Amino acid sequence: MLVVPAVLGLAFLVLPLAGLLVRAPWSTLPQRLAEPQVLEALRLSLVTATIATAVCLLLGVPLAWLLARVEFPGRRLVRALVTVPLVLPPVVGGVALLLVLGRRGLIGQWLESTFGVTLPFTTAGVVVAEAFVAMPFLVISVEGALRGADRRFEEAAATLGASRMTVFRRVTLPMIMPGVVAGAVLCWARALGEFGATITFAGNFPGTTRTMPLAVYLALETEPEAAIVLSLVLLAVSVIILASLRDRWLS
Amino acid sequence: MKAHLVVTRPAFTLDIELDVAPGEVVALLGPNGAGKTTALRALAGLIPLTRGEIVLDGQAIHTRPAEQRPIGMVFQDYLLFPHLSALDNVAFGPRCRGVSKTEARRTAAALLEQVGLAGHASSRPRRLSGGQAQRVAVARALAVRPALLLLDEPLAALDAHTRLEVRSQLRRHLAGFEGATVLVTHDPLDAMVLADRLVVVENGSVVQQGVPAEVARRPRTDYVARLVGLNLYRGVADGHRVTVGDLLLSAADTMEGPVFVAFPPAAVALYRTRPDGSPRNVWQARIDGVERHGDNMRVHLTGPVTAFADITPAAVAELDLTPGQEIWASVKATETHAYPA
Numbered sequence: 001m002l003v004v005p006a007v008l009g010l011a012f013l014v015l016p017l018a019g020l021l022v023r024a025p026w027s028t029l030p031q032r033l034a035e036p037q038v039l040e041a042l043r044l045s046l047v048t049a050t051i052a053t054a055v056c057l058l059l060g061v062p063l064a065w066l067l068a069r070v071e072f073p074g075r076r077l078v079r080a081l082v083t084v085p086l087v088l089p090p091v092v093g094g095v096a097l098l099l100v101l102g103r104r105g106l107i108g109q110w111l112e113s114t115f116g117v118t119l120p121f122t123t124a125g126v127v128v129a130e131a132f133v134a135m136p137f138l139v140i141s142v143e144g145a146l147r148g149a150d151r152r153f154e155e156a157a158a159t160l161g162a163s164r165m166t167v168f169r170r171v172t173l174p175m176i177m178p179g180v181v182a183g184a185v186l187c188w189a190r191a192l193g194e195f196g197a198t199i200t201f202a203g204n205f206p207g208t209t210r211t212m213p214l215a216v217y218l219a220l221e222t223e224p225e226a227a228i229v230l231s232l233v234l235l236a237v238s239v240i241i242l243a244s245l246r247d248r249w250l251s
Numbered sequence: 252m253k254a255h256l257v258v259t260r261p262a263f264t265l266d267i268e269l270d271v272a273p274g275e276v277v278a279l280l281g282p283n284g285a286g287k288t289t290a291l292r293a294l295a296g297l298i299p300l301t302r303g304e305i306v307l308d309g310q311a312i313h314t315r316p317a318e319q320r321p322i323g324m325v326f327q328d329y330l331l332f333p334h335l336s337a338l339d340n341v342a343f344g345p346r347c348r349g350v351s352k353t354e355a356r357r358t359a360a361a362l363l364e365q366v367g368l369a370g371h372a373s374s375r376p377r378r379l380s381g382g383q384a385q386r387v388a389v390a391r392a393l394a395v396r397p398a399l400l401l402l403d404e405p406l407a408a409l410d411a412h413t414r415l416e417v418r419s420q421l422r423r424h425l426a427g428f429e430g431a432t433v434l435v436t437h438d439p440l441d442a443m444v445l446a447d448r449l450v451v452v453e454n455g456s457v458v459q460q461g462v463p464a465e466v467a468r469r470p471r472t473d474y475v476a477r478l479v480g481l482n483l484y485r486g487v488a489d490g491h492r493v494t495v496g497d498l499l500l501s502a503a504d505t506m507e508g509p510v511f512v513a514f515p516p517a518a519v520a521l522y523r524t525r526p527d528g529s530p531r532n533v534w535q536a537r538i539d540g541v542e543r544h545g546d547n548m549r550v551h552l553t554g555p556v557t558a559f560a561d562i563t564p565a566a567v568a569e570l571d572l573t574p575g576q577e578i579w580a581s582v583k584a585t586e587t588h589a590y591p592a
Contacts, residue, residue: 155297159320160318160391160395161319161344
């Protein structure tokens with residue numbers, strides 16, 4: 001009895017992708033792919049998603065460590081807060097980012113007056129929006145890996161004279177590396193596909209903030225075939241990344 | 252090393268004093284859950300003391316975190332870092348203590364050679380056999396030149412054959428080690444072979460301590476008696492005569508007042524009818540069970556006292572022993588020893 005809904009579920013997930021492949025303008029694909037706007041959007045997407053992932057790693061791994069390894073009051077609350085961007089509609093995230101980091105925002109005002117830095121509607125703003133939405137994926141994945149890691153190895157390192165930082169760098173991190181990589185892949189994929197927060201916080205300027213998803217949406221209104229091509233590129237990038245990492249890290 | 256360790260847990264309190272001289276090997280021996288490992292972890296700084304102190308070479312170290320104590324520890328399942336080679340595992344400690352990479356690796360290579368694993372320096376831990384991993388773990392602990400070496404059940408994870416070999420190697424390394432060594436084990440043989448002194452811990456307290464031969468000859472608790480394979484009773488002595496409950500025993504020693512009496516199972520003889528001669532050291536028992544014990548059979552006896560008797564398989568057949576059967580038991584006075592309780 002479970003087979004029927006299972007097959008339906010599978011069809012529901014696979015058919016749209018198949019549709020994409022069927023409707024793709026294969027004959028004109030090379031020319032369309034070589035168009036400067038496409039390449040520009042693709043480059044911007046890859047660069048911002050990669051930087052956003054780096055930011056998430058830099059901030060998210062220590063945060064995951066804090067949540068997994070340090071007892072402090074309100075830890076459960078902090079963990080709940082970390083996962084909020086996961087369930088928050090991205091557009092709302094974008095609005096929230098504008099309110100805090102926008103020109104008139106709480107921190108944005110200070111950033112501009114002190115450093116002359118403005119984030120909204122810049123490429124840096126794209127990175128901020130993507131990191132905001134994608135970081136929970138990394139934190140949750142790394143925290144899970146930390147909880148699953150045998151802490152006695154850390155104790156063994158301590159008896160050998162390793163400080164907390166050395167233990168983390170030379171024992172904990174290498175042992176949870178698969179979890180970190182898995183988290184980073186999820187994070188990167190999420191950042192690559194980010195739409196709502198990006199368009200709200202960073203806008204839609206070709207070359208600086210128009211990432212692939214934005215380009216897809218825009219093309220759909222004017223030139224549906226271009227949208228299909230762009231979608232295919234996003235799909236291909238995702239599949240290639242997933243496949244290349246799967247054997248080494250994700251199995 | 253002088254230590255007074257008090258660790259209080261909701262349902263358990265550990266309170267022991269330990270005094271280990273440099274070069275001495277002390278074994279903490281006790282049943283599971285007695286608090287041996289807790290004591291070792293407290294010495295290492297992996298769990299805090301509720302009360303007490305640890306003084307090593309004149310310095311109080313119990314206030315320091317684990318990484319600042321001059322200790323080396325060998326864990327029960329070794330905990331070799333899986334992502335590092337054997338060499339880098341051994342070099343890890345010196346590296347953490349500020350030694351240069353080249354120097355640390357040189358030290359590590361020399362130690363690996365000492366434990367006979369020079370050829371496995373570049374192997375990852377999962378490529379090593381249990382005995383090899385154990386030796387790497389010992390080398391890793393010794394690489395930091397600790398003043399106090401802690402070993403938690405260092406042979407428990409090995410199979411019987413490897414154990415024999417690794418035990419004698421470990422004994423050699425411990426003999427060459429100048430610092431104090433505390434070894435935790437529940438295996439009396441490991442304790443006897445490796446340690447200069449035994450400290451028996453039960454329910455969080457020290458119940459007996461002494462050199463292995465002394466502990467083996469004069470057990471003071473049922474647990475120790477079982478470990479060393481003696482029948483042990485409390486009694487009251489009056490010269491050679493010792494009264495244990497309703498039973499009157501004749502001992503080889505002259506004692507007065509409360510005593511322990513111990514005799515080996517092999518000193519017990521069994522008869523179908525009451526043996527002639529002295530009424531002492533003879534009692535009627537019931538057979539509770541018979542099991543194999545080395546080359547002999549071990550007979551479990553109940554009656555005025557619970558006792559084990561070791562007799563030959565031929566004797567078992569001849570006596571036609573069956574559980575539940577009534578039988579006469581006697582023990583030689585010359586092998587019955589009494590000592591102050």
